[in-house]
Amino acid sequence: MANRARAAKNVPPVDPPPAATARPPAANPAAMGVEQLARLLDIPAETIRRHIAEGAPTAPGGTINLVHYAAWLNRKRKESDGD
Numbered sequence: 001m002a003n004r005a006r007a008a009k010n011v012p013p014v015d016p017p018p019a020a021t022a023r024p025p026a027a028n029p030a031a032m033g034v035e036q037l038a039r040l041l042d043i044p045a046e047t048i049r050r051h052i053a054e055g056a057p058t059a060p061g062g063t064i065n066l067v068h069y070a071a072w073l074n075r076k077r078k079e080s081d082g083d
Helices: 002-009 034-041 045-053 066-081
Strands: none
Touching (some): 034 045, 034 066
8 A cells, every 4th residue: 555655645736727717707696687698598698688678587787697588488478378
């Protein structure tokens, strides 16, 4: 075991390549921008802007809460289905 411990100490540390450590900033589902939400949902940002014009909930700063937006979409869908 002493040989293994000594061998492990002789191995130089390896830095991971920059691409492996770079991460996009974490999204805050309670405060997302239109563009960020559009990328997350894979829909055009103009669709979200149209929804906002139709009454989708937004915070005073213009951000969108993902859960509130999903609930609004669900209500809108139910209303259009006649339920």
